[in-house]
Amino acid sequence: MTKATETVAALGIFFIIYFIFLFGVVPLPDVLQEEIIPVLPWWLLVTFGTYSLGTVGYNVFKFRDCEDAYHELMAEIQLAKDDLRSKGITVVD
Template identity: 55%
Template sequence: MTRATEAAAFFGIIGTLYIALLFQWLPITFSTTFQEFTLPVLPWWALVTFGAYSLGNIGYHVMTFRDCPEAYDELQVQISQAQSDLRSKGISI
């Protein structure tokens, strides 16, 4: 099974379970506070939590971004080669 299929199956099961709990199709008794106030906002809570995790993850990886000195040196060599090639063709830089 591919990762997309696994993710679709997971979210399909979670979504079906959520809808069954929301419309009280399952014979599980919860407190009315949970049924009326907590369960309807659960998807928004999950979305906000996922967004906060994503922003934190991106921020951490930007903060710990590794420098590549080899790539810098290679780029400097390529720039000097391009400049010398352009000068040999009569283009002033």
Template identity: 70%
Template structure:
């Protein structure tokens, strides 16, 4: 089973459960039915957005330069320049 299929199945189960409770097929206490369930999707969306921004901010803060990758890239660029020079291409 692919990751997309697993995700779709999980979201389908969550949505089905939400709609069962929202349309009172399985009764819940009145306060949950009228005040919490209608705003629950917005709460999930805002929570996901806050988590995403926090995660991105943390990883930007922890970002480190990769010295080895820089030197490897510079070596590959030099090899490409040398190869192009042997083929008659002029490079600035």
């Protein structure tokens, strides 16, 4: 089973269970049925957004400059330009 199939299957099961609880097929206490279940998707969306922003913020905070990678990339670009020039292609610097 591919990762996409697993994800679709998991989301399908989640939505089926959610709609069963939302429409009252399985009886729940009134507080759960009327106040928590209807806002559960928004709560999950806000939680996911918070996690995503926190992860991006943490990674930006911990980001370090990579001088060696920069110089290596510039050398590879120059090598590619030289190769193209040797084949008669005009390359603008």
